[in-house]
Amino acid sequence: MTIKGKAYIAGAFEHPTRLAKDKSVAQLHAESAAGALRDAGLTKDDVDGYFCAGDAPGLGPLGMADYMNLKLKHLDSTDVGGCSYISHVSHAAQAIAMGKCKVALITLAGRPRSEGHSGATPRMRGADAPDTQWEFPLGIATVNAYAMVAARHMYEFGTTSEQLAWVKVAASHHAQHNPHAMLRDVVTVEQVVNSPLIATPLHRLDCCVVSDGGGALVVVHPDIAKTLKRPMIKVLGAGESMKGQMGGAVDLTYSAAVRSGPMAFSEAGVKPSDIKYASIYDSFTITVVVQLEDLGFCEKGKGGAFVADGNLISGVGKLPFNTDGGGLCNNHPANRGGITKVIEAVRQARGEAHPAVQVKNADLVLAHGTGGLLGSRHGGATLILERE
């Protein structure tokens, strides 16, 4: 059993807002859904599967499914943080392959910018979560959890702040062409390493933006994909996993991508060097370096050297990444960057990215994300797509 070729991404939509003081979260979900269905050439009544995660207001998928008045045969609200929506594409393909639904809608939306939620504030992830009493009092936030990964990576492999900065520099080169991006100025390595230290060794410009917004995807059965006027973007392979503290055998040098990546590549029947474009979750610069290593784009420990000197810049380097500007410059709606990773990968595969950053013949693309905290416990999801 495989999902290879059993489903296609027919609709993808990124909400243009980055500051939505005048909208509700439910409204942003629904507007994103409408955008993705329009993009696919489908309507609400075609939807028979719905997927969302913890950003959706209400009990699991029920609140938003009822808001949009969907008639469903399949529901899934798997929440593994910011990469949930990458998993949802895989789950939608599984459901479609099993005959449970034919048109699956995935939505994400949130207003962390309007509501003042950033990654520097410790956040309780459920008072009854087994780790909460041991970690919440320590002031563990998003940024210092990732910063501990960066500190260890530097200690073990000699990775430098300048190398990490190249990730941001590459994202900024792409964001200059995106009229919706929050940060459109091209930055230099010097600007990144001279920006204020937030959580050592991470600087302000090592961190992603905080933005309001949303996004949606429509995953369909091959029979439906053939009737639509959009390019055929096939789900080729997927993998998902998680990694935690392993009972105290903590190892911050690698991520769940060491498991999700090989599963996705094996299912797709391709290897990292075949990939023409990669969307890599960039909550922080270090996130990209660790994931690239774990996905096999370079050797473990060599990620710093791999990302340096513009290697991630479209038209310049070997592996064009996050050509929308990513979470570092463009958008990080709901503090969850998974869906925008898939959306830009779909744009690239369709040949609909901005002409200045469109990768030539991007017929094989990858999206990978990390959810939760790389420094404590996190999900990982990998998706490989092919244009037919």
Add this chain to the structure above:
Amino acid sequence: MAGKERAIPAPGVNPETEVFWNAAKEGKFLLRSCDDCGKSHWYPRAVCPHCLSEKTSWHEHKGGGTIYSVSVMARAPEVYAVAYVTLDGGPTMMTNIVDCDFSTLKIGQKVKLVFKPTQGEGAPPFPMFTPA
């Protein structure tokens, strides 16, 4: 020395963990280890995360360790350091490094346990570390 200290929220004690926190009030640092596989673990659980055995028990640990990783929240209202500390002969635990010059902290540095008070009447102190 550091500036103004961060107020530490009290841990949410539950029946599975109250022995640990009661011992902490007496200045004792307990580790949970498995009677079946013999391994200790962190954070403490009634069920062993290495083999899922329900036969686990508390043992006192002297509180020595080494910094595995550390990050200083440089722009927080009260600067503080989160860290992972690998306990001598034991697991690696998330903690804070306190009572020190944060700019001198290094991975590989030896540290020793210090219990720091948490907020609230009768709340247990939290196990943290300071350079040895």
